[in-house]
Amino acid sequence: MELDQRKVVILTTIIKNYLETGEPVGSRTISKYSGLNLSSATIRNEMSDLEEMGYIVQPHTSAGRIPSDKGYRFYVDQLMENHKHEIDDVKTEMFEKVDRLETTLKTLVRNLAENTKYAAVVTGPSIRTNKIKFIQTSLVDARRLLLVVMMQGNIVKTSSVVLDGAEELDFNRVLSINMLLNDVLNGLSVEDITEGRIGQLLARTSYKGTVKTIVDSILNMLDINLGESQIYTSGATNIFKYPELVDSDNASKLISAFETKDELASLVKESQEQADGKKPIQVYIGEESPLQNMSDCSVITANYELGNGLKGTIGVIGPKRMDYEKVLEILSKLQSEMDQAFQ
Amino acid sequence: MELDQRKVVILTTIIKNYLETGEPVGSRTISKYSGLNLSSATIRNEMSDLEEMGYIVQPHTSAGRIPSDKGYRFYVDQLMENHKHEIDDVKTEMFEKVDRLETTLKTLVRNLAENTKYAAVVTGPSIRTNKIKFIQTSLVDARRLLLVVMMQGNIVKTSSVVLDGAEELDFNRVLSINMLLNDVLNGLSVEDITEGRIGQLLARTSYKGTVKTIVDSILNMLDINLGESQIYTSGATNIFKYPELVDSDNASKLISAFETKDELASLVKESQEQADGKKPIQVYIGEESPLQNMSDCSVITANYELGNGLKGTIGVIGPKRMDYEKVLEILSKLQSEMDQAFQ
DNA sequence: GTTAGCACTCAAAATATTGGAGTGCTAACA
DNA sequence: TGTTAGCACTCCAATATTTTGAGTGCTAAC
Numbered sequence: 001m002e003l004d005q006r007k008v009v010i011l012t013t014i015i016k017n018y019l020e021t022g023e024p025v026g027s028r029t030i031s032k033y034s035g036l037n038l039s040s041a042t043i044r045n046e047m048s049d050l051e052e053m054g055y056i057v058q059p060h061t062s063a064g065r066i067p068s069d070k071g072y073r074f075y076v077d078q079l080m081e082n083h084k085h086e087i088d089d090v091k092t093e094m095f096e097k098v099d100r101l102e103t104t105l106k107t108l109v110r111n112l113a114e115n116t117k118y119a120a121v122v123t124g125p126s127i128r129t130n131k132i133k134f135i136q137t138s139l140v141d142a143r144r145l146l147l148v149v150m151m152q153g154n155i156v157k158t159s160s161v162v163l164d165g166a167e168e169l170d171f172n173r174v175l176s177i178n179m180l181l182n183d184v185l186n187g188l189s190v191e192d193i194t195e196g197r198i199g200q201l202l203a204r205t206s207y208k209g210t211v212k213t214i215v216d217s218i219l220n221m222l223d224i225n226l227g228e229s230q231i232y233t234s235g236a237t238n239i240f241k242y243p244e245l246v247d248s249d250n251a252s253k254l255i256s257a258f259e260t261k262d263e264l265a266s267l268v269k270e271s272q273e274q275a276d277g278k279k280p281i282q283v284y285i286g287e288e289s290p291l292q293n294m295s296d297c298s299v300i301t302a303n304y305e306l307g308n309g310l311k312g313t314i315g316v317i318g319p320k321r322m323d324y325e326k327v328l329e330i331l332s333k334l335q336s337e338m339d340q341a342f343q
Numbered sequence: 344m345e346l347d348q349r350k351v352v353i354l355t356t357i358i359k360n361y362l363e364t365g366e367p368v369g370s371r372t373i374s375k376y377s378g379l380n381l382s383s384a385t386i387r388n389e390m391s392d393l394e395e396m397g398y399i400v401q402p403h404t405s406a407g408r409i410p411s412d413k414g415y416r417f418y419v420d421q422l423m424e425n426h427k428h429e430i431d432d433v434k435t436e437m438f439e440k441v442d443r444l445e446t447t448l449k450t451l452v453r454n455l456a457e458n459t460k461y462a463a464v465v466t467g468p469s470i471r472t473n474k475i476k477f478i479q480t481s482l483v484d485a486r487r488l489l490l491v492v493m494m495q496g497n498i499v500k501t502s503s504v505v506l507d508g509a510e511e512l513d514f515n516r517v518l519s520i521n522m523l524l525n526d527v528l529n530g531l532s533v534e535d536i537t538e539g540r541i542g543q544l545l546a547r548t549s550y551k552g553t554v555k556t557i558v559d560s561i562l563n564m565l566d567i568n569l570g571e572s573q574i575y576t577s578g579a580t581n582i583f584k585y586p587e588l589v590d591s592d593n594a595s596k597l598i599s600a601f602e603t604k605d606e607l608a609s610l611v612k613e614s615q616e617q618a619d620g621k622k623p624i625q626v627y628i629g630e631e632s633p634l635q636n637m638s639d640c641s642v643i644t645a646n647y648e649l650g651n652g653l654k655g656t657i658g659v660i661g662p663k664r665m666d667y668e669k670v671l672e673i674l675s676k677l678q679s680e681m682d683q684a685f686q
Numbered sequence: 687g688t689t690a691g692c693a694c695t696c697a698a699a700a701t702a703t704t705g706g707a708g709t710g711c712t713a714a715c716a
Numbered sequence: 717t718g719t720t721a722g723c724a725c726t727c728c729a730a731t732a733t734t735t736t737g738a739g740t741g742c743t744a745a746c
Contacts, residue, residue: 024738024739026738026739026740027739027740028738028739038688038689039688039689040689040739041688041690041691041741042687042689044739044740044741045687045688046740047740048740048741056741057698058740060695060696060697060738061694061696061697061739062696062697062737062738062739062740063696063738063740064696064738064739064740064741083708117685133482133483134483134489136479136481136489136491138477138479138491139474140477140493144707146477146479146491146493146499148481148489148491148499148501150483150489154503156489156491156501156503158491158499158501160499182687200441213711234602235602236598236602237595237598237599237602240592240595240598243714249583252580252583255579255580255583255598256580259577259578259579259580336716367707367708369707369708369709370708371707371708371710381719382719382720382721383720384710384720384721385717385718385719385720387708387710388710388718388719390709391709391710392745401708401709402728403726403727403728404708404709404725404726404727404728405706405707405708405709405725405726405727405728405729406707406708406709406728407707407708407709434689522694539741
């Protein structure tokens with residue numbers, strides 16, 4: 001059987017109607033709202049075909065139809081097609097005061113959740129590929145250094161380094177260590193800090209123990225921060241607005257996922273792999289979702305890339321009947337704005 | 344009417360049983376488990392009295408009784424009485440590696456939620472009263488300084504300061520500004536940084552614009568951090584374990600409160616005011632709770648005070664039928680350990 | 687190819703039935 | 717005077733039954 005023009009109109013009408021109401025859609029409704037001027041009986045025939053083709057399903061005999069995952073997929077693909085060129089140049093005030101990336105992302109994720117009424121997640125750029133911009137250590141007391149590392153995007157990480165005290169430090173010595181560290185490590189990412197580099201560092205100082213401890217501390221700090229703290233979330237409670245999620249226990253699973261954040265991390269990873277394959281925006285419908293046991297949810301992710309090569313992900317998680325059109329529009333707008341907001 | 348010994352035993356049995364099962368308790372059950380060797384009929388008479396006195400209520404005629412808020416209150420007060428001296432000297436490994444207070448608190452709150460199976464909240468010491476230990480500014484580029492402030496408890500705050508460029512800075516000038524800042528501001532809390540102090544600072548430098556900007560930035564940074572970021576939470580999803588909270592929509596309210604954190608801030612404030620009046624542990628039952636519209640929840644808070652005068656709050660939020668005994672024990676243990684863990 | 691008409695289906699809502707846990711009261715008992 | 721057995725009564729909760737109505741598929745006519 002073929003999906004002709006009329007079937008497409010009917011399918012689209014069913015889906016749009018279902019997205020709005022959340023109720024199964026019957027033939028009479030379509031007959032009235034499709035604009036096709038067909039009687040409900042004719043629509044019934046077509047719906048019967050659409051069901052056979054797998055685009056819609058009946059929750060039970062004598063109920064209206066709801067879109068199947070395949071139906072949603074068709075609808076979303078169509079949307080993506082039409083919206084490809086629609087990235088408009090409306091500028092929001094969001095990035096007016098870009099100073100520190102972290103602050104920006106926190107605001108971003110909150111706004112996103114508020115605008116969409118779904119749950120939102122945003123990740124900062126992966127620290128592994130982010131480059132060191134500036135290192136500073138300072139003597140807090142005899143045995144302790146405060147280590148401050150600033151990365152691109154003005155992300156600042158701090159850590160305190162406890163020394164064994166074998167090498168006595170004073171202000172000037174710390175100064176020279178700082179100069180050395182900046183000289184060798186600036187512009188490098190964690191991955192670039194190889195054994196060789198470290199050797200090179202140690203060769204140029206007589207405070208080998210101290211410098212070694214500091215470098216270990218830097219690596220350790222950036223490794224730890226690879227994980228959760230880079231994931232910002234908001235609006236998890238929006239999920240309670242959607243009864244179908246509350247009834248199945250998808251809601252509580254989602255809230256859990258938002259609390260522990262591990263699963264979100266794998267979602268982001270999956271999304272970024274897709275993005276590398278040149279798909280900047282992904283839509284995961286129901287079972288397709290990388291989140292475990294959340295067949296009633298859909299996930300939309302967008303990957304952004306800043307001018308300096310830093311990459312991150314923005315995502316929205318909602319019920320399967322989410323407003324794909326709106327979310328896609330918002331995400332693609334954000335995506336392009338992120339690019340522009342940082343040089 | 345008087346609450347004699349027998350009534351107390353019956354009331355306690357009712358409460359304990361209800362805490363375990365969550366089901367209304369009938370006279371036959373008490374007759375079997377109270378250890379009093381009384382028939383259910385006698386118990387019924389006593390229960391009738393207890394109801395009249397307001398310690399227990401019947402959800403409906405011909406159901407067992409459940410404790411009223413007054414009943415819980417009596418039970419908890421009794422517990423507090425008995426446990427006063429029970430702060431034992433068992434040491435957990437929790438504070439083995441105390442380096443930075445923030446890390447410790449994050450671990451603490453997670454453990455607390457896991458052990459109790461309720462929602463947990465922990466605040467770091469109020470920054471307003473916390474004292475500055477160390478200030479460092481460094482030139483990132485021509486127009487931007489990185490400002491790092493370390494407070495007592497090794498809490499580090501950073502911020503970037505954008506200069507207007509009117510005063511040209513170089514490495515040595517920044518150095519002298521650092522020395523001045525540390526000289527004047529170290530040991531002060533935000534509250535201590537008065538107009539007078541600022542004047543004093545400015546009088547001693549020729550880079551008045553820069554120093555003023557930095558000080559403003561410090562004040563601003565610490566003011567912002569007064570709020571949410573000092574509140575750590577965990578285990579909000581534990582709430583889903585308690586059907587009575589899920590059914591009333593107390594669960595979703597709680598999750599919301601844990602997401603936005605404003606309400607938790609006022610909870611902490613309330614608790615600390617109580618603590619100043621010499622009540623180190625508070626129990627809020629049902630309506631008594633400072634949280635809005637959470638009549639089915641109880642809140643237990645403990646205030647800790649570190650050796651250096653820093654104060655914070657630890658709290659557990661759960662259903663009204665939470666295991667008060669266990670939670671009180673854990674909190675009082677933590678409280679005393681916190682004191683010992685920091686010098 | 688389209689449509690009106692009709693019998694049929696089935697979930698959800700409304701209503702009825704039943705079972706059982708629990709109570710209060712009374713009268714008898716120690 | 718306090719305790720207890722016995723009994724009628726209440727009422728929630730679980731289960732069964734009925735009713736309702738939206739929606740379908742099929743058929744025959746246009």
